[in-house]
Amino acid sequence: MGTNGKVTTPKEKSSSFLDWIERMGNKLPHPFWMFVWITLFIVFISFITSFFGVQATDPATGEIVKAQNLISGDGLRRFLEEMVTNFAHFAPLGLVLVMLMGVSVAEKSGLLSVVMRNLAFSVPRKVVLPVIFIIGACGNIGSDAGVVIVPPIAALIFSQMGLHPIAGLVAGYAGATAGFTANFFIAGTDVLLAGISSEVTSKLPGVGEVSATANWYFMIVSTILLGVGGAFVVTRYTIPRTRRFSMGNKEEIDVPDTHTLTTEERRGLKHAGIAAIIIIAIISLLTIPTWGPLRNQETGGIVPSPFLRGLVPILFFLFAIPGYFYGKATGSIKHPDDVINFMGEGMKNLSGYIVLMLVVAQFINLFNWSRLDTILAIHGADFLQSSGLTGPFMFTLFMTLVAIINIFIGSGSAKWAIFAPIFIPMLAQLGFSPAFVQLMYRVGDSITNSISPLYVYFPLLIGWIRQYDKKVGIGTVISLLLPYAIVLFLMWLALLFIWFWLDLPIGVGEGIYL
Template sequence: MAKEQKSTSNAHTTGSKGLLKWIELLGNKLPHPFWMFVWITVFIIGLSAIAAFLGVSAVDPGTGVEVMAKNLISGEGLRRFLEEMVTNFAHFAPFGLVLVMLMGVSVAEKSGLLPIALRTMAFAVPRKVVLPVIFIIGACGNIGSDAGVVIVPPIAALIFMQMGLHPIAGLIAGYAGATAGFTANFFIAGTDVLLAGISTDVASRLDGSVEVSATANWYFMIASTLMLGIGGAFVASRFTIPGCKNLAIGEEGVQAFKDKPQLSPLERKGMVYAGWAALAIIAVVIALVAPANGPLRNQETGGVVPSPFLRGLVPILFFFFAIPGYVYGKVTGSIKKPDDLLKFMELGMKDLSGYIVLMLVVAQFINLFSWSRLDTILAINGAQFLEASGLTGPVMFTLFMMIVAFLNIFIGSGSAKWAIFAPIFIPMLAQLGYSPAFIQLMYRVGDSITNCVSPLYIYFPLLIGWVRKYDKDVGIGTILSLLVPYSVVLFVMWVIMLFVWYWLGLPIGVGEGIYL
């Protein structure tokens, strides 16, 4: 631990000023994320014992059941921890997703396909367009659940390198787009279906004819995706790119091209063959999804949302990167024998070794926090505080989104929080004439915007690992100081857009308005 403290004290900084400077300085004094999660876990265990002793509880508004704090310092708590510690780690949902996804990406990257393709794209598209596109792709990545958080940041880093910019700036921009904009999308995603189901269940108790569809927020979310692209590009240009100039380059290096690099005949041939391989994969997927009775459609409803296609998007993306990467490697000679493919995947796992170690303690923290029921009690009390405030109109809307954003730092599951908030706020605001779809929309804004600045977010350790691949001395405070402008600026822009929508009375989705 002393060694870690020494490295953070000599951490490279961005040279930020004002509040961002203090965030950076204070954040860099934090210990390594592994130890940070260890101490937070110890705190939660102790707090659970105190809360259980004092009889802390809250009534779940959805079920009417009293939720009691559970003492983790007990025989039951000890037994459960020992019996489930390995299971918590092995079955931690993001763990497998990250490993599978990045093994496929590693093949495409190490074979040379991904750098060549991104370099070509970087020079084919104007820089003013590249930045918004990165954020739009990051936001739309949530159609595959968390796939966007895993795939967009490292690709954005490579794009930035090909543009002569610091790769850490690309990592930060890609991560912010995929997390702060998690709920926005051009398409209907699993989040729309999940939240709409909860909203419908609560709203139907008030009026059996009310149903919140998966398209209830679609129009607003399409506009939000464009807004995030513009706002994210502004923050990247104004804060992130200048802030990363003081950071070390690292062994990966930044290769700036004054002139467009020329592809060799072999590289061009490899790109063509890899392109055909990618098109073949796309054709196969379309053939499995497009027909009404396609095997990757929902076998009960025939729909695409939800469906095996969306749930299996990560394995599909694995093949989409790995197969063209292998074809490119065989054509160009970077892959000479089948075992080279395994070597590339192993190199990808080597880059993730720090993340794997961190997940051991992160998985325990999340499960212990859930076992203690403190997460549920915290969310219920936050909702009840807002209900008791007696505020209405835009002031209440803003406070509602701010409380959701604050709780989102500690409680990652959006559906779990909405299951608590919906039974309180849908009936309360329905009495004022607001539609359940609009209430759900406000919740989604607050639930999304602080993902990027939460050190407790399950993918934050992955971002740290990526950043330290380029500069091993970058501290947590530096990373947070680069992310905070995204959270603040995008939240302000999102709230302003929502109020404009509200004052103009525009439809927020298919057949849905702001009022009942």
């Protein structure tokens, strides 16, 4: 019952909760200043923890990890000597810049708009929404490329459907982050985590290595599940909450009455299609044959390989070159220098993100230098180990702990290197396979990516959104993303429990039990 005697429905309660999250979150300072204050806090805590001798034992190496004092001569020298390097070598920055320069050519030439308009008209909405999430999840085959490319494309699709582009940005970002580990294909994440798991199992008698396909069956079903769950959230929460936003300096949403192409557009698509086919054929020729130079030169495999590591440059050409030929055919590109101007316009929209990355890069490196990230993860694992819980309760607590720590430590492989030596042997004593432990870790490690303000691509999402509505704050963005984290986590948990109770195989040759 409400205070006036009116019955409050669950939908109204959830809306009120999200409104509260929005109000509280919007009281936070600009992300730049937020990271400045968090960085200063980490520096201060490093001094306190170092003074009191806070430490932890790394389960993988037996090394004593001690908190390092950043308020020291060594800390000051390292900061001044490496501040520029931290920023210049910050991997997400280069990935974003390269990726979006290629996308800018395809977008400014008009190619993306035409493709997305036809997609919006030719595919039913009930199919489009799940597909956005599925593509976002599968984007992790190229590491973080999906986080960079899916949200702006989803915004274009939503715009052509008559929906606010911010809803598309949020949906695309949620799919690419909360569903990061799910995929129809074997990706670099599978290989990386399996390598760490196998290193641990090599020291356990009677336990074999963990292959890259160890979680494949479960992740295929998870991808479909996330598509359905994501479509539910975007329809029920995201679209209604974004109707009140303005369009800012962007054009008003104008949905054509028809998706019929003009003569110029048809000619442009033909030229762009031919260019794309040629590029794909060349990349295929360099990758598919066993002698292909883009295969792993030691193993001959594709996962991992130069093809996957170079997926961002490949996507750059796959957007920029067809975009150029489309523009030449339609007249939107009259001179080769127009391509440079298109790229420059794309970079203008990223100026705020580039400035923000200066302080984000320092925060991540200082946190790492202090060793507080490792100590936090080790003590969190020790707490869970000492809880004495088993079965579904332990599964839930384990994944929840990983999800919470993931808000502060973004690197999935770094956390697994800490957790694996603790939980693989511990749960092996209870009869659970290392592949199943790895599976639970992957679920927890993905789900809070979307709502973490410390996630390196979160500022990029804010920058995109503020191109439409400059009044949107951190709280508003988190209130839009929180339903995805909650709903998808609950659905993922339910799927895991069903899999557990039915004792289904989770991957090729792998089950839940040893």
